[in-house]
Amino acid sequence: MILKTKYFDNVEVKEEDIITFERGLPGFEDSKRFVVLYKVDDDNPFKWLQSVDNGSLAFVIVQPQVFKDHYEVKIDEHVTSELEIGDLSDVIVYSIVTIPEDISQMTANLKAPILVNAKKNKGCQLLLEDERYEYRHNIVEELRKLGGKQNASADT
């Protein structure tokens, strides 16, 4: 199927790549089908979460381990059953990225991550009741902290 999108021209979407969000995302409950778009053979950690139901709806997403150490996502049994998770290693965690005018100030939402069960192509947005995580983590700043930590441990 050919999808007309806001950020790309026509994109070919294969049925088997479509991820179903049964509850949609808060604020966008009508979009229940998404695809993750990225260039093959590219190591860019940023990807698009593109709505299949609404071509003009797309989020930039990133895997939080790129800039955050020990990010803990507690998955309780209602999520396990909703996404039909058999093996936790099938689950991919993404953060939604907000990009202001000054790109270097982009932030990631670690409070409400996107979970995808890659085996079943089912996804949802979770809310973490964890005070360590905020709606807006400055990605470049987090990366700097992470870099500092890695250098420190390399010195010892």
Add this chain to the structure above:
Amino acid sequence: MLVLTRKKNQSIVISDDIEITIIDIQNDQIRIGVTAPKNVPVYRKEVYLQIIEENRKAAENKKVSLDELKKNLKL
């Protein structure tokens, strides 16, 4: 809006599978217990509104290139 008066330990049942119980009342704070099926998400309203707000903002990203974002990761 339907308005009902309840005392401590009394409940309201919505449909046949959601129950809301008044657990405790202390001055202007009320502890509420919610029993609902696993596929019914329950949020504090202000938290839910905040997720919506953040999602809307994130969806308004101007036309950005992922390559441009990646460049910003090189410190």
